Amino acid sequence: MSFKENFLKKIKIDRMSKVVINSIGLPDSGRKIDKETMRELLEMSPYKFRRERDLELYIKEAEEGIEKILVLDNDLSIYKTTAEDVGMRKSPTIKEMLSIRNVIKILNDKDVVVSKKEESLKTIQNELIEMIDLSFNKSDIEEIEKDGLDTLEKWDTDGVIECLSLFAELLDYKSPPKAMKIVNHIVIGSLTKKESGEIMFGPVVIYSTTNNYIKLIDQHIGSLDKEKIELMHNIAVGKEEAPFEGPLVFQYLKEEVLKRNF
Numbered sequence: 001m002s003f004k005e006n007f008l009k010k011i012k013i014d015r016m017s018k019v020v021i022n023s024i025g026l027p028d029s030g031r032k033i034d035k036e037t038m039r040e041l042l043e044m045s046p047y048k049f050r051r052e053r054d055l056e057l058y059i060k061e062a063e064e065g066i067e068k069i070l071v072l073d074n075d076l077s078i079y080k081t082t083a084e085d086v087g088m089r090k091s092p093t094i095k096e097m098l099s100i101r102n103v104i105k106i107l108n109d110k111d112v113v114v115s116k117k118e119e120s121l122k123t124i125q126n127e128l129i130e131m132i133d134l135s136f137n138k139s140d141i142e143e144i145e146k147d148g149l150d151t152l153e154k155w156d157t158d159g160v161i162e163c164l165s166l167f168a169e170l171l172d173y174k175s176p177p178k179a180m181k182i183v184n185h186i187v188i189g190s191l192t193k194k195e196s197g198e199i200m201f202g203p204v205v206i207y208s209t210t211n212n213y214i215k216l217i218d219q220h221i222g223s224l225d226k227e228k229i230e231l232m233h234n235i236a237v238g239k240e241e242a243p244f245e246g247p248l249v250f251q252y253l254k255e256e257v258l259k260r261n262f
Contacts, residue, residue, distance in 0.1 A: 003140040004147075006132050007166055016041055017125040024076070024117050033074050038121075042070070045128055052087040059083060068114070076120045081112040141170070141257045148250040155212045161186060164207060167253040171260070176201050177223045182236050184210045190220075199223040203256075205249060206236050215242035216249040 001009070020038050025031030035056075042049075047058035047070060056072035062080060069079045069086050079086050088096055089106050096102045105111075115123060144166050151159025164186060167173065173188040177199045181187060189204040202220040207213075215235060221228045234240040244252050 001133075003136045004144070004166065006134060007136075007169055008162070010129055010132055010134065011165055011169055013041065013044070013125060013128050017121060020121055021118060024074075024121075033076060035072055038072060038076070041124055041128065042072070045124060046131075047124075050083055052083045053091040055087060055090055057083055057086065070120060070124070075116050077109075077116045078114045078120045078123060079109070079112045080114050085112065136261075138258060138262060141254050145250045145254040148253075149247055152212065152214060152246070152250075157209050157212065160207060160212070160214070161209075163250070164188060164205065167205075167257065170257045171253065173205070176204070179223060179229055180204075180221065180232060182206065182233060184208060185236055192220075194222075203252075204232060205253070206232075206242075208236070214246060214249045216244035216252055218243050218252070 016037050020034050020041070023031065023034035023037075042058045045058070045060070047060045047068075050057045050059055058070045058072065060068045062068040067080070067082060069081065069083060071077050071079070071086060071090060073090075085105075088102060089109055089112075092102065092106055097106070114120075144163055148160060148163035148167075150156075151163060168188045171190070174191040175181075176187045176189060176191070180201055186207040186209060187204065189201050192200045194200060200220045200222055202217060204217040204219075204221060206215045206217070217232060217235060219228075221232055223229075231240060235242045
């Protein structure tokens, strides 16, 4: 796979993981984990599906022949034991429950459980990302810039968003605080938090999905700075000029990546 395909795959894994994380609730919340998205993640992993009793198991061979087993249910537990043992603990028969030894195992699985819920998801997410080659060179970054310019010129909104997603991944740019979000615009930038609690956002990239223009403000904007936030919104709608527009935005992003990595 190419550099671009690899990074897009990582972005997809991160987004899907976020969907699953957001579906995990407290024990009494009544919320159910997004099994469909979790299955998609597991299908990309080295874990192999196995049906054991009424359980959905995903199994990965671990060290010393002991299997690493994820049970796809609301607990999302990862076990280090055998599939048969997991089946007995999670879905015991009446006969099995007549054994005191089995009852102890059923009531207390701390001896075989490695992780649950968010921690288990993070394990799967990290294992998937470790399988991807995320190395790149200068020409790879220049190619993203070129793709950005081409898609902008062609009014290919999806293509522009894809290029911005790649730059966001490379530069660790995030979505803005609520006050800085703009309807029908993709807004990304560097996000940090001051000791006072104020969020600082910037440089700020603004892309209009309806009018196909892209702008960049090369400064930090505080979440409590109403004047700068208003200026940002005015720049977005064309009432004020932006420091960088069009091709200069992609050039700026390319140079930022190169500056940090080469």
